[in-house]
Amino acid sequence: MLQLKMLVLFFMVVSSVFRCSATADQRDFTDAFYYGVLPDSFTWGVSTAAYQIEGAWNEDGKSEHIWDRFCHEGGHVDRNHTGDVACDSYHKWRDDITILKELGVKHYRFSLSWSRIVPDPTTGVVNQAGVDFYLNLITAVKQAGIEPLVTLFHWDLPQILEDNGSWGNETIIQQYKHYADVAFSHFGHLVKYWLTFNEPWVVTWQGYGIGDYAPGIKQPATLPYLYAHNIIKCHAQAWHLYDTTYRARFNGMVSITLNTDFFAPKNSSKPEDVEAAERAAQFSVGWFAHPIYVDGDYPQVMKDYVQRNSNTIDGSSRLPKFTVSEKLFIKGTFDYFGLNHYSTSLCEPADAAYQASVPKGYLGDMEVKLTRDPKWRKAASSYLYYVPWGMRGILNFIRTHYNNTPVIVTENGVTDHNGTLHDSFRIDYLRSYMNELIKAVLIDKCNVIGYTVWSIMDNFEWARGYTEKFGLYYVDFDNPQRPRVAKQSAMFYKGVIADRGFPDPGIIG
Numbered sequence: 386m387l388q389l390k391m392l393v394l395f396f397m398v399v400s401s402v403f404r405c406s407a408t409a410d411q412r413d414f415t416d417a418f419y420y421g422v423l424p425d426s427f428t429w430g431v432s433t434a435a436y437q438i439e440g441a442w443n444e445d446g447k448s449e450h451i452w453d454r455f456c457h458e459g460g461h462v463d464r465n466h467t468g469d470v471a472c473d474s475y476h477k478w479r480d481d482i483t484i485l486k487e488l489g490v491k492h493y494r495f496s497l498s499w500s501r502i503v504p505d506p507t508t509g510v511v512n513q514a515g516v517d518f519y520l521n522l523i524t525a526v527k528q529a530g531i532e533p534l535v536t537l538f539h540w541d542l543p544q545i546l547e548d549n550g551s552w553g554n555e556t557i558i559q560q561y562k563h564y565a566d567v568a569f570s571h572f573g574h575l576v577k578y579w580l581t582f583n584e585p586w587v588v589t590w591q592g593y594g595i596g597d598y599a600p601g602i603k604q605p606a607t608l609p610y611l612y613a614h615n616i617i618k619c620h621a622q623a624w625h626l627y628d629t630t631y632r633a634r635f636n637g638m639v640s641i642t643l644n645t646d647f648f649a650p651k652n653s654s655k656p657e658d659v660e661a662a663e664r665a666a667q668f669s670v671g672w673f674a675h676p677i678y679v680d681g682d683y684p685q686v687m688k689d690y691v692q693r694n695s696n697t698i699d700g701s702s703r704l705p706k707f708t709v710s711e712k713l714f715i716k717g718t719f720d721y722f723g724l725n726h727y728s729t730s731l732c733e734p735a736d737a738a739y740q741a742s743v744p745k746g747y748l749g750d751m752e753v754k755l756t757r758d759p760k761w762r763k764a765a766s767s768y769l770y771y772v773p774w775g776m777r778g779i780l781n782f783i784r785t786h787y788n789n790t791p792v793i794v795t796e797n798g799v800t801d802h803n804g805t806l807h808d809s810f811r812i813d814y815l816r817s818y819m820n821e822l823i824k825a826v827l828i829d830k831c832n833v834i835g836y837t838v839w840s841i842m843d844n845f846e847w848a849r850g851y852t853e854k855f856g857l858y859y860v861d862f863d864n865p866q867r868p869r870v871a872k873q874s875a876m877f878y879k880g881v882i883a884d885r886g887f888p889d890p891g892i893i894g
């Protein structure tokens with residue numbers, strides 16, 4: 386009898402693995418077009434970030450930050466482009482409001498520059514000119530009937546903090562909390578949606594792991610883990626501060642934005658590929674989402690794999706540990722889920738050759754070989770392959786792993802090199818990604834409450850300078866006036882917003 390029970394149990398386990406693989410491989414989803422509209426409450430928007438659009442890098446008391454330093458050093462950014470002027474939004478923010486109104490968006494996502502507001506976080510002195518700039522902008526956005534969605538930190542760490550030990554120096558946690566406090570107290574009455582950090586994965590991995598982003602440090606085995614640890618603590622501090630001090634008054638929502646590919650098994654009938662896809666996702670989005678949305682701690686698979694690859698003299702893991710009270714403090718520090726999604730990766734267990742080809746540390750610890758299907762269409766950005774079903778896949782991943790928390794897609798978009806006004810490929814990309822999002826909401830019941838295009842206009846694309854363009858509006862960076870000119874995709878998106886999606890032509894009129 387016992388043996389029979391064991392046999393039944395064995396088959397239940399095996400079949401659940403395969404059921405899992407069927408849902409994990411979202412290539413079962415069809416890319417066929419689906420007509421559907423989203424409720425009125427769904428919010429449609431566009432995004433930018435301070436350094437990518439503002440310019441005025443040294444005006445009105447703003448201090449130097451790590452991207453100013455990185456660009457001015459030379460040798461890091463394509464053609465040594467800088468964000469010194471960018472779209473000049475510091476002076477031309479009224480032009481930005483005009484095009485926001487023209488599009489008919491319901492929200493505008495942008496970031497505050499810490500170095501404008503608190504130029505020297507070691508003293509904490511507030512720069513009134515920086516506060517005034519953002520107060521004028523936020524007030525005008527509200528007056529246009531648009532909700533501001535404000536990111537506190539989009540990669541522009543004040544240089545003084547970098548020089549002070551960066552995210553590894555625990556004093557940064559109180560300094561960040563102070564900055565968040567300044568922002569909440571000055572702008573909280575006008576802002577409904579807050580984000581503490583944009584893409585901590587990029588901050589830690591690209592900034593301190595492989596160093597292709599500011600400040601250009603290459604310590605892939607240790608710094609990403611150490612710095613992520615303190616960033617998560619900063620996030621939790623800001624969320625609690627809002628919760629205890631501001632929520633009752635302002636009733637806003639505070640969260641974090643995580644970037645992630647959809648990770649699909651290379652071969653969905655191979656359980657080891659299915660497992661590799663899950664592991665890659667846990668190392669990517671789970672690294673930050675598991676502590677915040679699940680239990681205050683890193684995913685078990687991440688703890689296991691970093692430990693077994695750590696090779697430290699004393700046997701300790703390179704992944705730091707949270708104390709019991711830290712876990713309790715971090716768990717549940719969210720009001721929604723901010724997601725930046727652009728592309729998809731295929732996963733299988735890493736072989737020795739692949740392990741030898743990646744930097745030892747975070748990527749090697751994961752033990753997953755990540756590839757792209759050569760048949761997928763490519764955008765101008767090297768990482769950006771066009772895989773619409775991945776949008777539906779990642780939204781379902783969030784639904785199943787994070788308790789169907791309300792999601793705002795805070796970035797999605799596509800690049801070219803020349804900023805053509807006839808950007809039919811962008812229309813195609815946005816149309817199919819939005820369509821997969823609509824399927825995720827209407828068919829799969831994913832709790833998605835907003836969508837945001839990156840970006841409203843061409844801007845400074847980090848290490849790629851002005852050579853890769855994401856805008857719905859074209860900006861001529863040789864023209865001192867920086868006029869914003871609508872591309873075809875702007876008018877397309879305006880139509881989607883007005884229609885709330887894609888109404889069935891059989892039903893219209």
Ligand code: BGC
Nearest residue numbers: 434583584587644725839846
């Ligand atoms: C970032 C943006 C960036 C975009 C396109 C995201 O990683 O948040 O700042 O411009 O992707 O690469």
